[in-house]
Amino acid sequence: MAMMEYMSTKKDELVGWIRKFSLFPYPFVTACCGMEFMSVSSTLYDTDRFGAALPRFTPRQSDLLMVVGTVSHKTAPILKTVYEQMCEPKWVMAFGACAVSGGFYRNYSVVQGIDLIIPVDIYVPGCPPRPEVVIDAIMMLQDKIASDRHPIFPFENHPPAKV
Amino acid sequence: MPYQLITRGFGDLVERSSDSFGMLVLEIHAECLLEVVSRLRAEFEFDLFLDVTAIDYPERSPRFDVVYHFYSRAHNKRIRLKVPVPAEKPVVPTLTMLYGAARYMEREVHDMYGIEFAGNADLRPILLYEGFVGHPLRKDYAMEAEQPIVPYRQQP
Numbered sequence: 494m495a496m497m498e499y500m501s502t503k504k505d506e507l508v509g510w511i512r513k514f515s516l517f518p519y520p521f522v523t524a525c526c527g528m529e530f531m532s533v534s535s536t537l538y539d540t541d542r543f544g545a546a547l548p549r550f551t552p553r554q555s556d557l558l559m560v561v562g563t564v565s566h567k568t569a570p571i572l573k574t575v576y577e578q579m580c581e582p583k584w585v586m587a588f589g590a591c592a593v594s595g596g597f598y599r600n601y602s603v604v605q606g607i608d609l610i611i612p613v614d615i616y617v618p619g620c621p622p623r624p625e626v627v628i629d630a631i632m633m634l635q636d637k638i639a640s641d642r643h644p645i646f647p648f649e650n651h652p653p654a655k656v
Numbered sequence: 657m658p659y660q661l662i663t664r665g666f667g668d669l670v671e672r673s674s675d676s677f678g679m680l681v682l683e684i685h686a687e688c689l690l691e692v693v694s695r696l697r698a699e700f701e702f703d704l705f706l707d708v709t710a711i712d713y714p715e716r717s718p719r720f721d722v723v724y725h726f727y728s729r730a731h732n733k734r735i736r737l738k739v740p741v742p743a744e745k746p747v748v749p750t751l752t753m754l755y756g757a758a759r760y761m762e763r764e765v766h767d768m769y770g771i772e773f774a775g776n777a778d779l780r781p782i783l784l785y786e787g788f789v790g791h792p793l794r795k796d797y798a799m800e801a802e803q804p805i806v807p808y809r810q811q812p
Contacts, residue, residue, distance in 0.1 A: 567785055569806040601792035601801060609808040 508643035512556075512582065513635040516545035519555035521575060524562025526589035529621035538624040543631050552578040557634075558611075563591035564604045576611045582643070584634060587613045588627070590620040662700055662735070666692060681736045686748045689739055693724070697754055702726040702735060705755035708762060710741075710769040714795045719743035722771055724751075741771060750775035768793035 520530055533540060540546045549555035552575045564572055576585070587607055590596035593616045595605035607613060614637065617630045659680040663673045669692055672683040684692050696702040706725035713719055724737040739748055750773040751758040762773040763782040770791040773779065781788060785805060790797050 566802070566804050566806075569804065573806050599799065601797065601803070604804070605802070609804075610806050612809070 504645075505641070505643050506639070508645060509639040509641060512643065513638040514544035516543070516557045516584070516631070516634070516638075517547060517549050517555040518545055518557040518559050518586075519549050519552045519575070519579070520559045520561055521572060522561040523564060523568060524589075524591060526561045526591070526621045529624065529627075530559065530561045530588065533624040533627045538628060540628065540631060543628070543635065545631050552576075553580060555579060556583050558583065558585045559588050560585065560592045560607050561588040563596065563598060564607050564610075565602045566604060567602070569604055569610050572607065573610055584614045584638070585611055586630060586634065587616045589622055590618060593618055596620060659733075662696075665699065666695070676736065679734050679736055681738065683738045683740070686739050686741060689737070690749050690751075692737065693726075693751055693754060696726060696735065700728060701730040702728045702733075704729060705751065705757045705761075706734070708751075708758065708765055710765050710771055710793075712769065712793065712795045717742065720746055720769060720771065722748050722765070746770060747772045747774050749773070752776055767791070770794065 520527070522530060532538065534546055534548070545557060552558065556579065558576060558579060560572065576583075585607075587593045591598060591603070592607050595603050597620075599605070604610060615630050615634045617626055619626055622630075659675075662680060663670060663682075666682070669688045670682045670684055674681045674683075682692070704727040706727050708722065708724050711721040711723060713721070718740040720741040720743065722739040722741055724739070726735050726737070727733070728735075741748060746769070748771065750762060752762070752773075752775065759776065759778065760782060762776050763779055765771050766773060766776075766779045767781050767784045768791055780786075784792070788803055790801070792801075
């Protein structure tokens, strides 16, 4: 049993280390924050340093959903479908004030924070967020992944994520 | 083409006319709308339908103003029409037979203010979604009211 415990912790560290440097983002870009997203993923700020640069073309291949911009009630079903199409393990970043809390849109059409619809791992405030904040958020997310449990064996308890 | 020609040409059809930053503003009754607009198009060459929108004055009677903008490419002139509409019967005739562009814009005004456009057969929601209750740009629509399509998750 003691042997098993030892093996399990090391396995989580190893898998976490692998996963945190191979974040494939899927940008769900709906608004002006997308300009800032382009800036942060291009040469000057270069999220490739963190292994999180190559945007995938479909949510099925990605494991970091970046919700960049305002999500309205009409977009919400699409966002939820995209989230459900992603394979486990998956993480969600709420990018910008509108995705975090609805921002300054307090009206009939805007979802007041995407965490009302899908679970969110990291919130990036700002309108739009500065590239440094996004890089900081990616690093915090990497820390979270590295310190998380990664149940990959069948005998490990692996309940599906609550939506 | 001076604006006086228009005001003189319409005579009693126009309730009131004024000038807004160099643009002619005509206030007319809903019954006269079709006649005024078709004459504007035929005689004064206002061939472009720019916009239709509405204004809600909650304490005024009649409560709504339906506001039209037209543009004449031949004369490079704009004109604004205001049609007061009561809250009990918010109906104006449609302009789709004169301007095809009116179809979508009338749907939007119907969404946002609940103005009926008699004769426009297709008044489905265009910016809102099926099942939306109320008209969000009316002043009495609660600012915090939410009508989500996706049910919210339980917060942990």
